[in-house]
Amino acid sequence: MVDAIAIRWHGRGGQGTVTACKVFAEACLSDGHYVQAFPEYGPERAGAPIKAYNRVNTKPLRGHYPVLRPDIVVVVDATLLDCIDVTEGAPDEAAFIVNCNPAKCGDLRAKIKAKPSQRVIAVDATHISLATLGRPMPNAPLIGTVTRVSGMLSLQAVLEDIQTNFGKKFSEKVTQGNLEATRRGYEEGVSL
Amino acid sequence: MTKMVAATGNEAIAHAMRLAKVDVCSAYPITPATEIMQRFTAFAADGEVQTEVLLAESEHSAMSACIGAAAAGGRVATATSSQGLALMWEMLPIASGQRLPIVMAVCNRAISAPVNIGCDHSDSMGTRDCGWIQLYSENGQEAFDNMLMAFRIAEHPEIRMPVMVCQDGFITSHSIANIQWLEADAAATFVGSYRASNPLLDIQRPASYGQLALSDTYMEYRKAHEATMGKVPGVLREVAAEFKAVSGRAYDLFESYRLEDAEIGIVVLNSAAGTTKDIIDRYRDRGIKAGLLKPRLYRPFPYDEVAQALKHLKALAVLDRSDSFGGSFGPLYLDIAGALSTCAQRPVMINKIFGLGGRDYMPEQGEHVLDELIQIAKGAPVKAAKEYIGVRG
Numbered sequence: 001m002v003d004a005i006a007i008r009w010h011g012r013g014g015q016g017t018v019t020a021c022k023v024f025a026e027a028c029l030s031d032g033h034y035v036q037a038f039p040e041y042g043p044e045r046a047g048a049p050i051k052a053y054n055r056v057n058t059k060p061l062r063g064h065y066p067v068l069r070p071d072i073v074v075v076v077d078a079t080l081l082d083c084i085d086v087t088e089g090a091p092d093e094a095a096f097i098v099n100c101n102p103a104k105c106g107d108l109r110a111k112i113k114a115k116p117s118q119r120v121i122a123v124d125a126t127h128i129s130l131a132t133l134g135r136p137m138p139n140a141p142l143i144g145t146v147t148r149v150s151g152m153l154s155l156q157a158v159l160e161d162i163q164t165n166f167g168k169k170f171s172e173k174v175t176q177g178n179l180e181a182t183r184r185g186y187e188e189g190v191s192l
Numbered sequence: 193m194t195k196m197v198a199a200t201g202n203e204a205i206a207h208a209m210r211l212a213k214v215d216v217c218s219a220y221p222i223t224p225a226t227e228i229m230q231r232f233t234a235f236a237a238d239g240e241v242q243t244e245v246l247l248a249e250s251e252h253s254a255m256s257a258c259i260g261a262a263a264a265g266g267r268v269a270t271a272t273s274s275q276g277l278a279l280m281w282e283m284l285p286i287a288s289g290q291r292l293p294i295v296m297a298v299c300n301r302a303i304s305a306p307v308n309i310g311c312d313h314s315d316s317m318g319t320r321d322c323g324w325i326q327l328y329s330e331n332g333q334e335a336f337d338n339m340l341m342a343f344r345i346a347e348h349p350e351i352r353m354p355v356m357v358c359q360d361g362f363i364t365s366h367s368i369a370n371i372q373w374l375e376a377d378a379a380a381t382f383v384g385s386y387r388a389s390n391p392l393l394d395i396q397r398p399a400s401y402g403q404l405a406l407s408d409t410y411m412e413y414r415k416a417h418e419a420t421m422g423k424v425p426g427v428l429r430e431v432a433a434e435f436k437a438v439s440g441r442a443y444d445l446f447e448s449y450r451l452e453d454a455e456i457g458i459v460v461l462n463s464a465a466g467t468t469k470d471i472i473d474r475y476r477d478r479g480i481k482a483g484l485l486k487p488r489l490y491r492p493f494p495y496d497e498v499a500q501a502l503k504h505l506k507a508l509a510v511l512d513r514s515d516s517f518g519g520s521f522g523p524l525y526l527d528i529a530g531a532l533s534t535c536a537q538r539p540v541m542i543n544k545i546f547g548l549g550g551r552d553y554m555p556e557q558g559e560h561v562l563d564e565l566i567q568i569a570k571g572a573p574v575k576a577a578k579e580y581i582g583v584r585g
Contacts, residue, residue, distance in 0.1 A: 029197070037367070041224075062466035063470050063555070064367070064553070
């Protein structure tokens with residue numbers, strides 16, 4: 001397990017990107033870490049590009065500014081690859097997680113312009129969410145993929161936290177759907 | 193020890209208001225403080241608090257309702273930001289002049305025009321001379337702790353003054369981080385029950401608020417206000433000692449960070465202080481003796497204690513997240529300069545204006561300031577007494 005990780009999420013308003021950022025932070029906190037989860041602040045508009053950030057550390061977090069060198073970049077909506085440079089600030093050992101069908105996404109490494117040392121992982125999070133939740137909410141599967149790539153905590157720890165927190169607010173069906181979506185996101189990421 | 197939770201600074205404030213068992217809460221929503229009332233009204237609707245919640249038609253009315261409720265004898269709290277605080281301005285000196293212990297959370301936000309929802313301190317700095325006590329908070333944990341302690345300070349029989357608890361809008365108000373709550377029983381014991389000294393609703397002992405005081409008595413009221421403010425630092429330290437006993441967390445008038453043996457230093461409020469501490473650690477690792485002073489009690493300003501903590505430095509930068517436009521300096525700089533003015537030995541001082549309207553305070557800004565201080569400490573001339581940083585042109 002690693003000591004510290006910084007994540008930048010790219011999504012569009014309404015896709016649950018900020019929620020995913022928060023749920024991942026809560027799971028890491030339950031696992032005993034110090035966490036930060038915050039969106040890039042501004043007027044909120046459905047469909048507009050948004051960014052959100054996580055920092056997770058074994059030590060207290062004191063800095064209050066956007067993540068500059070993300071260890072993991074999550075692209076919740078692959079159409080953003082056409083209009084945003086998601087590699088900005090990403091170090092040589094960074095990992096990119098993109099919501100797209102691994103078999104149909106073409107040469108994703110070339111599209112991102114990933115360096116040979118950087119990992120690119122495709123996961124069909126939208127498809128998984130339709131199958132498990134009946135709605136295109138790619139955030140739950142992506143939490144699973146991020147968990148695996150981060151090496152910060154176990155899948156079991158994340159599932160337990162979702163069970164506890166979602167169980168208080170949502171029906172058993174919704175909670176189980178999110179658990180299954182997260183589990184499948186953890187399993188179905190494909191390194192390209 | 194209570195459980196650690198992931199919460200925003202706004203949630204922290206709402207929970208503190210719940211734990212303090214506020215009698216009356218009147219507010220009007222404004223970004224980024226809205227979430228405080230969203231959370232608190234949910235507590236009221238769910239029966240978790242017995243608070244009388246009055247959603248007013250404007251911030252002016254909200255503060256007016258708070259004044260009425262506090263004069264009636266209730267424990268009163270509210271929350272606002274930016275233009276909302278500006279609209280309350282007329283009522284703020286009435287709350288403090290009538291010695292009403294209202295507690296108000298402020299999510300610091302820039303002032304229009306141009307319209308902006310991001311953080312800076314122009315709003316609360318614009319009210320610093322309204323006779324209120326002002327506490328500033330680095331993160332959600334400090335906002336929570338300050339809010340609980342604020343009731344004790346405000347309602348202290350020797351004080352009876354309103355208190356503002358400020359935190360950075362969005363930067364900490366909307367950022368999720370680790371926060372440790374206080375158990376409800378411990379919080380109830382710490383905050384205690386409140387009995388107003390001259391409540392309007394005590395019909396056996398009629399009282400009148402807001403009377404006329406002309407030139408024969410007005411100035412004596414003001415002198416009494418000033419004298420009361422002089423007692424705040426002592427009361428704050430008593431309250432902080434009790435708070436440490438129940439929470440384990442220590443607070444003082446300000447925080448000194450690696451300042452005792454420092455040669456250069458930065459003074460900055462709220463969230464930027466956290467970022468600056470990390471920068472200072474990196475400079476310390478390189479053998480550079482840098483330190484930080486983060487004011488907590490800003491009104492009344494603890495001049496003597498601040499001067500004692502800073503006078504040994506060779507060079508000092510005060511970072512202001514607001515400005516007093518035109519020739520003068522930022523408000524925090526003026527207070528620090530005033531504090532040091534009576535010291536025979538004092539640092540060379542510079543003033544930087546940063547982070548206005550939500551502009552991020554990035555680590556390299558603090559690094560550039562420290563680099564400049566290193567040169568000044570070696571005897572280099574000051575290039576600009578006051579300068580905007582992190583800005584184009």
